[in-house]
Amino acid sequence: xxxxxxxxxxxxxxxxIFKDCSYRLITNKVTWILIAILMLPCALGLLVYYEYSxxxxxxxxxxxxxxYTDEGFLLHEDLxxxxxxxxxxxxxxxxxxxxxxxxxxELISEEYNTKTMQILRTSPIHPIxxxxxxxxxxxxxxxxLLGLYSTIFYIIVMMGAxxxxxxxxxxxxxxxxxxxxxxxxxxxxxxxxINVYFEKPYLICFIYWLFWEQIISGQNYQQxxxxxxxxxxxxxSLTEMGWIVTADDYGLVNSNNDTIATDPLLSALIxxxxxxxxxxxxxxxxxxxxx
Amino acid sequence: xxxxxxxxxxxxxxxxxxxxxVTLSIEPGVTGILGPNGAGKSTTMxxxxxxxxxxxGAVAVNGVNPFDDLELRKNxxxxxxxxxxxxxxxxxxxxxxFLMIHDFDKEESIDMAQNSxxxxxxxxxxxxxxxxxxxxxxxxxKVARATAFNPQILILDEPFxxxxxxxxxxxxxxxxxxxxxxxxxxxxxxxxxDVEYLTDNIVLINNGRVLASGNRHEIxxxxxxxxxxxxxxxxxKKKLRPLFKRMLDExxxxxxxxxxxxxxxxxxxxxxxxxxxxxxxxxxxxxxxVQKIMSDDxxxxxxxxxxxxxxQWK
Numbered sequence: 245x246x247x248x249x250x251x252x253x254x255x256x257x258x259x260x261i262f263k264d265c266s267y268r269l270i271t272n273k274v275t276w277i278l279i280a281i282l283m284l285p286c287a288l289g290l291l292v293y294y295e296y297s298x299x300x301x302x303x304x305x306x307x308x309x310x311x312y313t314d315e316g317f318l319l320h321e322d323l324x325x326x327x328x329x330x331x332x333x334x335x336x337x338x339x340x341x342x343x344x345x346x347x348x349x350e351l352i353s354e355e356y357n358t359k360t361m362q363i364l365r366t367s368p369i370h371p372i373x374x375x376x377x378x379x380x381x382x383x384x385x386x387x388x389l390l391g392l393y394s395t396i397f398y399i400i401v402m403m404g405a406x407x408x409x410x411x412x413x414x415x416x417x418x419x420x421x422x423x424x425x426x427x428x429x430x431x432x433x434x435x436x437x438i439n440v441y442f443e444k445p446y447l448i449c450f451i452y453w454l455f456w457e458q459i460i461s462g463q464n465y466q467q468x469x470x471x472x473x474x475x476x477x478x479x480x481s482l483t484e485m486g487w488i489v490t491a492d493d494y495g496l497v498n499s500n501n502d503t504i505a506t507d508p509l510l511s512a513l514i515x516x517x518x519x520x521x522x523x524x525x526x527x528x529x530x531x532x533x534x535x
Numbered sequence: 536x537x538x539x540x541x542x543x544x545x546x547x548x549x550x551x552x553x554x555x556x557v558t559l560s561i562e563p564g565v566t567g568i569l570g571p572n573g574a575g576k577s578t579t580m581x582x583x584x585x586x587x588x589x590x591x592g593a594v595a596v597n598g599v600n601p602f603d604d605l606e607l608r609k610n611x612x613x614x615x616x617x618x619x620x621x622x623x624x625x626x627x628x629x630x631x632x633f634l635m636i637h638d639f640d641k642e643e644s645i646d647m648a649q650n651s652x653x654x655x656x657x658x659x660x661x662x663x664x665x666x667x668x669x670x671x672x673x674x675x676x677k678v679a680r681a682t683a684f685n686p687q688i689l690i691l692d693e694p695f696x697x698x699x700x701x702x703x704x705x706x707x708x709x710x711x712x713x714x715x716x717x718x719x720x721x722x723x724x725x726x727x728x729d730v731e732y733l734t735d736n737i738v739l740i741n742n743g744r745v746l747a748s749g750n751r752h753e754i755x756x757x758x759x760x761x762x763x764x765x766x767x768x769x770x771x772k773k774k775l776r777p778l779f780k781r782m783l784d785e786x787x788x789x790x791x792x793x794x795x796x797x798x799x800x801x802x803x804x805x806x807x808x809x810x811x812x813x814x815x816x817x818x819x820x821x822x823x824x825v826q827k828i829m830s831d832d833x834x835x836x837x838x839x840x841x842x843x844x845x846x847q848w849k
Contacts, residue, residue, distance in 0.1 A: 256640070257635055359617050363615070365585070366584050368638075534586065
């Protein structure tokens with residue numbers, strides 16, 4: 245099937261699949277369990293706010309209330325680090341990864357389990373179309389959920405620093421949402437491909453993440469991992485935003501302690517290429533899989 | 536056109552053999568594929584559909600390999616034995632989605648889906664979610680999905696499963712009309728009577744091997760080494776024993792039994808043609824009028840029992 249034909253019919257074929265996938269993903273119990281876990285730091289943030297909001301030191305400047313720490317530093321500069329650190333574990337870290345693994349399984353393995361994949365394979369639809377529609381649906385749903393979550397979490401954490409603090413650090417929220425998006429573009433395609441080829445995708449996805457992404461990243465050959473490119477973008481963006489961070493903080497050094505961070509634009513491009521590449525690999529798997 | 540050819544096809548699943556050395560040629564019309572569970576019917580269908588590659592041998596549907604050819608799939612409709620739904624879609628959404636895959640535009644697809652579902656009696660429930668459907672309604676939805684785009688080849692795996700008598704009758708009439716239109720229909724069913732009603736062309740399969748294929752009457756004729764049973768009922772019940780004794784004198788009668796209560800004798804012969812030729816002469820000579828002469832052995836059920844289950848009359 246020609247690519248032009250696939251592109252031409254994509255809007256018609258994608259819409260029902262997007263509706264189906266997003267419905268399945270949002271109504272899945274595991275999604276809600278993970279969302280409940282994601283909400284824990286939000287609850288904690290609210291608790292801290294109500295406990296300590298009266299102890300803040302504030303100053304009125306041009307009609308804005310600016311809050312300070314006890315040491316006299318800007319409070320929003322303290323809180324933004326809390327937001328970023330917690331986001332690196334929740335919204336764009338381990339919990340988001342579990343959500344991605346669960347999504348990929350629901351999008352691909354479930355189609356094999358419910359045997360709808362067999363029906364699709366007897367229909368005139370290219371395996372790339374089968375996989376790509378589900379992959380894009382997963383990205384949209386995942387990024388929407390985590391983007392919304394991160395926004396809520398950002399407001400809860402930063403509201404301690406008042407409206408001024410919330411507005412001042414919006415660039416950080418944009419960075420977190422950008423990282424969530426790139427994370428999902430890269431990791432979801434890898435997880436989807438794993439789901440096509442393996443019968444126990446949860447385990448394989450987790451093993452891949454733990455042994456490949458966590459152990460190799462921070463080493464000399466870390467360019468072979470997605471994590472390296474994600475960290476490169478975070479490091480570069482924070483530097484641009486005036487944060488005092490070192491490449492070492494993000495593991496972007498080799499054994500000689502040389503900085504090996506990749507250019508952020510190139511990193512983003514590589515992540516997108518990884519996404520496309522694994523969709524091709526996954527679609528080959530669908531095409532060759534026998535029932 | 537619309538032919539399915541399997542040449543010496545063997546399919547192995549690891550050490551387990553799915554089908555072995557299957558050679559078949561399926562032409563337009565209805566062909567019933569029969570066999571017990573695990574006989575290899577579904578494997579054969581999967582190979583024809585391109586869901587599975589043969590380990591050895593070749594398969595050609597309309598002259599092309601179904602595993603690789605996307606265009607061919609525009610011409611094949613498949614009703615699987617199992618459920619395969621997006622449960623929260625309505626039947627219209629489900630059927631129209633697959634029509635859109637066949638390159639019909641959205642409005643056209645919805646119209647065609649509605650027509651197809653209405654033809655199968657789902658006009659009142661086609662907008663309900665599939666997850667609320669009964670087994671029969673699900674079966675109709677599967678058939679609608681497989682046939683709405685007017686494919687020339689239909690692969691129907693247990694299409695009457697879970698269908699109520701009305702639905703079964705409706706589906707059988709549909710299948711007959713599709714066959715009359717020149718479609719090639721391969722159908723598997725556990726209900727031999729249904730297949731018998733639809734076609735005389737059968738493929739009997741067991742343990743992955745084709746035991747017989749072709750017209751069932753022809754197959755029966757070729758089974759000359761397997762005796763047939765004939766029931767003869769004299770009008771006068773007093774003639775039951777004399778007739779039985781007389782028939783046993785013939786060397787081509789291999790066994791017999793008197794069924795006093797039923798008022799009939801059952802005779803077994805391995806020379807059916809001689810039997811039907813000589814029996815009238817004997818009856819005339821002995822002045823016996825018979826009520827009926829009947830053999831169940833020509834039925835599909837009997838053929839299935841003999842070939843697949845290995846049952847012989849004792």
